[in-house]
Amino acid sequence: MIPYGRQDITEADIKEVEGVLRSSYITQGPAIEAFEKKVAEHCSVESAVVVNSATSALHLCCLALGVEEGDIVWTSPNSFVASANAARYCGAAVDFVDIDVHTGNICVDVLATKLADSEKTGKLPKLLIVVHFAGQSCDMQAIKKLADRYRFKIIEDAAHAIGGSYQNKPIGSCKYSDATCFSFHPVKIITTGEGGAITSQNSDIIEKVSMLRTHGITRDVNSMHYSPDGRWYYEQHDLGYNYRMTDIQAALGLSQMDRLANYVTIRHALLERYRDTFKNYPLDILRQESYGRPSWHLCVVKLQLEHFKYSKAEICERLYEAGIGVNVHYIPIYLQPYYRNIGFQQGHCPEAEKYYQQALTLPLHPLLTQDEEDFIAAEVKKLLR
Ligand SMILES: *Cc1c(COP(=O)(O)O)cnc(C)c1O
Numbered sequence: 001m002i003p004y005g006r007q008d009i010t011e012a013d014i015k016e017v018e019g020v021l022r023s024s025y026i027t028q029g030p031a032i033e034a035f036e037k038k039v040a041e042h043c044s045v046e047s048a049v050v051v052n053s054a055t056s057a058l059h060l061c062c063l064a065l066g067v068e069e070g071d072i073v074w075t076s077p078n079s080f081v082a083s084a085n086a087a088r089y090c091g092a093a094v095d096f097v098d099i100d101v102h103t104g105n106i107c108v109d110v111l112a113t114k115l116a117d118s119e120k121t122g123k124l125p126k127l128l129i130v131v132h133f134a135g136q137s138c139d140m141q142a143i144k145k146l147a148d149r150y151r152f153k154i155i156e157d158a159a160h161a162i163g164g165s166y167q168n169k170p171i172g173s174c175k176y177s178d179a180t181c182f183s184f185h186p187v188k189i190i191t192t193g194e195g196g197a198i199t200s201q202n203s204d205i206i207e208k209v210s211m212l213r214t215h216g217i218t219r220d221v222n223s224m225h226y227s228p229d230g231r232w233y234y235e236q237h238d239l240g241y242n243y244r245m246t247d248i249q250a251a252l253g254l255s256q257m258d259r260l261a262n263y264v265t266i267r268h269a270l271l272e273r274y275r276d277t278f279k280n281y282p283l284d285i286l287r288q289e290s291y292g293r294p295s296w297h298l299c300v301v302k303l304q305l306e307h308f309k310y311s312k313a314e315i316c317e318r319l320y321e322a323g324i325g326v327n328v329h330y331i332p333i334y335l336q337p338y339y340r341n342i343g344f345q346q347g348h349c350p351e352a353e354k355y356y357q358q359a360l361t362l363p364l365h366p367l368l369t370q371d372e373e374d375f376i377a378a379e380v381k382k383l384l385r
Contacts, residue, residue, distance in 0.1 A: 001320075001323050001324075001325045002323060002324050002325055002363045002368070002372055002375075002376065003187075003325040003363060003365070004187075004298075004325050004326060004327040004361050004362070004363045004364070004365075005186075005187035005188075005297070005298070005363070005364065005365045006186065006187065006365050006367065007186040007187075007191045008259070008263070008365070008366045008367050009191075009252075010255075010259075012255055012258075013252055013255040013256060016251040016252065016254065016255040017248055017251050017252050017255075019251065020247045020248050020250075020251040021248065023247075025247050026246060026247050026248055027244060027245075027246040027247050027248075028244065028247065029247040030247070031247040031248075031250035031251040031254060032050060032245060032247055032250045034250070034254050035050055035192075035245075035250040035251075035253045035254045035257070036048045036049065036050050036197075036250075038253075038254055038257045039172075039182070039197050039199065039253075039257070040199065042162075042170060042172070042257065042260065043170050043171075043172030043173050043174075043180070043199045044169065044170060044173045045172065045173060045174060045199045045200065045201055046201070046203070046206075047199075047200075047203075047206050048172075048197050048198065048199045049197065049198045049206060049209050049210050049213065050192075050195065050196070050197045050198075050245045050250060050253070051195070051196045051197065051198065051209075051213050051243040051244065051245055052194055052195060052196065052243050052244060052245050053183065053185070053194050053195060053196045053243075054082065054157070054159045054181050054182060054183030054184075054185070054196035055082040055085070055086065055196070056196055056213070056241070056243035057181035057182070057183075057196035057197060057198045057209075058082060058083065058086035058129065058155065058157060058181050059086045059089050059090070059241075059243075060198065060208075060209040060212050060213060060241075060243065061086075061155045061178070061179045061181060061198060061200075061205070061209065062086050062087055062089070062090045062092070062127065062155070063090060063208070063209075063212055064179070064204075064205045064208040064209050064212070065126075065127055065153045065155070065178060065179075065205070066126075067087060067090040067092050067126060067127055068090055068091055068092065069090075069091035069092065070091075070092075071087075071090070071091075071092040071093070071125075071126040071127070072092060072093050072094075072095060072123060072124070072125045072126060073087035073092045073093070073094050073095075073125055073126065073127045073128070073129060074094070074095050074096065074097050074114075074125040074127070074128045074129070074152075075087070075094060075096060075097070075128070075129040075130075075131065075157070075333075076096065076097060076099060076105070076106045076129075076130065076131040076133070076333075076352075077096040077097075077098070077099065077330075077332040077333050077334055077348070077349045077352040078099045078104050078105075078131070078133055078329075078330050078332065078352050078355065078356075079131040079133070079157065079330055079333060080159070080330060080333075081333050081336060081338075082157075082159075083129050083131050083157045083333070084096075084129075084333045084334075084339070086129065087127070087129070092126070092127075094339075095125070096332070096333065096334055096344075096348060096349050096352070097110055097111050097114060097128075097349075098110045098349040098350065098351045098352055099133075099349065099351050099352045099355060100351070101302070101351050101354060101355040101358075102284075102286065102287040103133065103136060103286055103287055103289065104133035104134060104136075104286060104300060104329075104355065104359075105130075105131070105132070105133050105136065105138045105139075106130060106131070106138060107351070108138075108139050108142045108143060108146075110351075111128075111143065111146060112146060115146055115149075115150045119150065124150055124151070124152065125152045126152055126153065127152055127153045127154070127155060128143070128147065128152050128153070128154050128155075129154075129155045129156075129157050130143060130154060130155070130156055130157065130177075131157040131159075131160075132156060132157070132158050132160055132161035132164065132171060132294075133160065133286075133298075133329075134160055134286055134294060134296065134297050134298040134299075134300055134329075135160040135161045135163070135164045135189070135267075135294040135295030135296050135297035135298070136161070136164065136286065136288065136289065136292065136294035136296075137161065137164060137165070137166035137171055137289075137291070137292045137294070138156075139289070139291060140154075140156070140166055140167075140175070140176035140177065141167065141176055143176065144176035144177070147176075153178045154176065154177040154178055155177065155178060155179050155180070155181065156171070156172075156174070156177045156179070156180040156181065157181055158171050158172060158180045158181060158182050159181065159182065159183035159185075159188060159196075160183075160188065160189070160295065160297035160298065161182075161189075161294070161295050161297065162182045162188075162189050162190060162260065162295060163189050163190075163260045163261065163263065163264040163295040164264070164292065164293060164294045164295035164296075165292050165293045166291060166292040167291055167292060171292075171295070172199045173199075173201075174199055174200055174201045174202075175201075178200060178202060178205060179198055179199065179200040179202070179205050179209075180198070180199045180200070181196060181197070181198055182196055182197045182198075182199075183195070183196050184196060184197070184249075184253055184256075187365075188297060189260065189263055189264070189267075189295050189297055190253065190256035190257060190259070190260055190263065191252065191253070191256060192245065192249035192250065192252050192253040192256075193249050193252065194249070195245050195249050195250075195253060196245075211237065211238060211240060212238060212240040212241060212243070213240065213241065213242075213243040213244055214240060214242065214243075214244055215236060215240040215241065215242060216236050216237055216238030216239055216240030217234050217235065217236045217237075217240065218234065218235055218237060219234045223237075225237070259366075262366075263366045264293075264295050264296070266366045267295065267296040267297075267364060267365075267366065268293075268296055270296075270299070270364055270368055270370075270373060271285070271296045271299055271364060273370065273373055274299055274301075274362065274364075274373065274377065277373075277374075277377040278301065278377065278380075281381065281384070282303070282304035282306075282307035282308075282384070283301040283302060283303050283304060283380070284301065284302045284304070285299065285300070285301050286300050286302075296364065297364075298329055298361050298364060299361065299362045299363070299364035300329060300359050300360070300361050300362075301359070301360050301361075301362060302355070302358040302359055302360075303315065303358050303359075303360055304358075305357075305358065307384055307385055308383055308384055308385060309383055309384065309385050310383055312357065312358070312360065315360065315380075315383050316328075316360065318379075318383060319376075319379060319380070319383075322379045324362075324363065324375075324376050324379060325363060326360055326361060326362060326363070327360075327361040328356070328359055328360060328361060329359065329361050330356070331356060332348075332349060332352045332353055332356055334348055334349070335353075362376055362380070363376060
């Protein structure tokens with residue numbers, strides 16, 4: 001089976017991980033700090049905080065921005081459920097901003113209209129979690145303008161997007177947002193097995209998420225509320241979690257960072273080949289906006305189904321039988337039973353639903369060969385009328 005995405009682990013990665021396993025610290029040791037420094041440098045920010053997943057990263061950022069019961073958080077329906085769940089963990093109400101079907105990202109015009117309407121009803125969001133779908137940045141400058149006008153915070157869910165850029169700045173630089181969250185799950189751009197990271201230009205946010213990832217505990221003598229009665233002393237200031245990454249994972253991430261630029265180059269080359277192959281065929285690859293360079297985490301094609309012999313489900317079955325692990329990103333989040341149970345209904349975001357009918361994710365990862373790509377394209381073309 002050719003998977004839609006997968007990790008690439010080299011001998012160098014294995015050696016780095018082995019080094020940690022043979023050392024004194026397998027968690028909270030020097031690899032964590034080194035990995036954080038590397039991520040921060042890549043994003044041109046002062047500091048990054050690594051955690052055990054992007055889901056945890058999103059949760060901690062919501063907490064650091066003070067999201068709580070009674071607040072409203074908006075996000076994209078075209079995302080993994082974690083983008084919305086993070087706000088729910090904090091007790092906030094969520095709502096979804098419809099997308100532009102050509103990019104899969106939230107539509108800025110829809111956002112502007114929804115904000116104007118919500119201002120009238122007194123239901124403005126406290127926070128917008130934007131999702132850089134398939135690794136392509138949303139139009140952050142335009143969104144920030146709206147954030148200033150309507151006074152909401154912005155978190156970038158960049159689970160797909162490390163290695164991408166917007167206006168010639170790396171995604172994660174947070175020029176137009178309060179914080180950015182990355183994922184290092186094996187299907188994403190680089191991996192730590194499981195893992196995530198937070199970047200921010202706001203030192204209060206960095207401090208807060210660092211503390212919350214380890215139970216809300218501090219060992220910083222300068223911030224103690226009481227005077228320490230010995231060197232064992234620590235204080236818990238807040239109700240935090242154990243969201244820590246291990247040094248074993250950080251060593252893998254650190255080693256993978258060396259190949260980040262190369263991975264993105266390979267992904268672009270493979271995606272452009274797909275674009276060429278399907279140029280005169282009734283399927284449309286996501287549009288690339290001129291304002292940035294995506295990391296191209298996913299190759300999503302929108303099928304013009306009237307030109308195919310089969311339904312999307314059948315197309316998916318046939319490709320699977322041919323050994324091609326296609327997938328779909330994403331089922332609109334609010335159509336999940338959990339979200340229907342809290343009041344969402346079919347039709348809430350018509351564009352996201354239309355997109356979902358057509359979208360199919362073809363394999364795209366750094367180990368995919370051109371021969372495999374040609375095979376995939378040929379198998380897809382066989383299904384046309
Ligand atoms: C994968 C993913 C997440 C969650 O990442 P984990 O590291 O698995 O917790 C969040 N948002 C999006 C858009 C994702 O694709």
